[in-house]
Amino acid sequence: MTISMRDAARTGRAAPGARDAVFAQLDDAGRAEQVARRLTDAIVLGVLSSGERLPSEAELARRFGVALVTAREGLGMLRRAGLVETRRGRDGGSFVMRPGDADDSHVTARLRGVSQVELGDLAVYVTAIAAGCADRAAERSTPSDDARLRAWVADADFSQAGEARRNAGGFLLELAVLSQSARLVREQLRLQAEFGPLLWLGMRDPAIRASAAAAATAVAEAVAARDGAAARAHISDLLGEVARWLLAAKARIEREGTIDG
Numbered sequence: 600m601t602i603s604m605r606d607a608a609r610t611g612r613a614a615p616g617a618r619d620a621v622f623a624q625l626d627d628a629g630r631a632e633q634v635a636r637r638l639t640d641a642i643v644l645g646v647l648s649s650g651e652r653l654p655s656e657a658e659l660a661r662r663f664g665v666a667l668v669t670a671r672e673g674l675g676m677l678r679r680a681g682l683v684e685t686r687r688g689r690d691g692g693s694f695v696m697r698p699g700d701a702d703d704s705h706v707t708a709r710l711r712g713v714s715q716v717e718l719g720d721l722a723v724y725v726t727a728i729a730a731g732c733a734d735r736a737a738e739r740s741t742p743s744d745d746a747r748l749r750a751w752v753a754d755a756d757f758s759q760a761g762e763a764r765r766n767a768g769g770f771l772l773e774l775a776v777l778s779q780s781a782r783l784v785r786e787q788l789r790l791q792a793e794f795g796p797l798l799w800l801g802m803r804d805p806a807i808r809a810s811a812a813a814a815a816t817a818v819a820e821a822v823a824a825r826d827g828a829a830a831r832a833h834i835s836d837l838l839g840e841v842a843r844w845l846l847a848a849k850a851r852i853e854r855e856g857t858i859d860g
Contacts (some may be wrong), residue, residue, distance in 0.1 A: 634663055634673025635680075640792035642682050642695055646772070653683065653693045706796050707858050710849055713797070718849060721794060722842035726835055728786055729771050733830035736777035737822045744777055745823035752819045757812040763802040767811045768795045770818075774834075777822065800858075801844035810840055 641647040653674075654662065660670040674693055677683035685693045713721075740748070751773055755766040768791040775787035791798075801807040814837035821829035848858045 631669050631672035634670055635676035638677055640788040647695045649695055651695045706800050709797055711852050718845055726838040729834045730831040732774040732778045732783050733818055733834045734827040736774045737825050737827035737830045739779045740777050740822050748819045752815045757808045760803045763808045764799040767799050770815050801841050807844055810837055
């Protein structure tokens with residue numbers, strides 16, 4: 600499929616390509632868990648906006664290529680998780696409910712349970728995917744895509760930890776969208792949903808937030824210049840800094856019992 604960027608500065612809505620990836624047919628149809636996971640990923644990352652009405656159960660079943668009862672079960676899982684609210688009546692339907700910012704105590708406990716080796720391996724994998732997206736985005740982006748990516752970056756807020764977490768993950772998704780690879784979009788969605796709260800824990804540090812904002816600007820300019828090597832380098836440098844912060848925080852937890860330096 601052809602994937603285009605969003606004009607976030609004007610609409611605040613996710614890229615059409617990212618939304619297409621959310622509702623693409625499932626590889627292994629017939630599983631309500633897959634429906635719930637696909638929608639959860641999109642809600643966590645902000646591809647589906649808070650308050651947005653989801654397609655009807657029948658439309659979800661058609662888009663995902665599953666039975667109606669499967670789509671209904673998937674929505675039920677989201678309701679129980681507090682991610683979707685169903686309203687009755689003429690203006691009713693299933694509406695997205697955005698979860699709150701990741702709870703630092705929960706994420707800190709998760710960091711405590713991950714080994715240094717596992718953290719390093721996660722960083723290598725996330726960097727490989729993100730750098731590949733940046734490289735391919737520089738190859739596939741169009742001038743209009745470039746303008747919209749710059750607008751996205753200009754509109755992104757990295758001043759506070761919660762917004763910085765969402766925008767850092769969202770920027771990697773935007774690069775995946777620009778890569779015009781549905782597989783990369785799906786993998787970036789999965790990585791952000793599964794590891795994003797842990798990966799972006801460093802956004803509590805103002806220095807990391809500043810680095811993320813600067814990297815987003817630099818990558819956007821490299822993509823516009825069709826400089827894949829520079830785009831890869833900027834993303835790799837940012838994620839390397841994030842990984843070093845996490846490893847240092849992990850060491851502090853093991854040594855002092857606290858994440859704060």
